[in-house]
Amino acid sequence: MAGSIIVANDGPAADYGGGLTLSVFITCLVAASGGLIFGYDIGISGGVSVMEPFLQRFFPHILKRIAEAKKGNEYCIYDSQALAAFTS
Template identity: 60%
Template sequence: MAGGGFVAGDGRAQEYGGRMTFSVVVTSLMAASCGLIFGYDSGVTACLRC
């Protein structure tokens, strides 16, 4: 695993503006809905094999 990507206390966290853009909202909703569909499909498939 690669190391050194995150350095504590480098000061960049205070500079980040952190806007909630339309792209962030759409990407989050898409990821959440795909996760729900995958979980539902896995549950149904497991129950049908019983």
């Protein structure tokens, strides 16, 4: 059988003696904070980068490309290293 695990049942499993230590707690806290910040960045920065007032103030050349795209040139509207750095 592919993917199966055979376990011998010799009684209850031995206690491994582990517990919640300070280093385990801090590691979990840092991992959770990283996930929270990543989600916030995707939700906020990603949405802001397509808002017209934001583009008008900080990235006017991208706003110009959007106006040109409405005329038929839709290739690489958001091709900007500065905008990519902001979003990341």
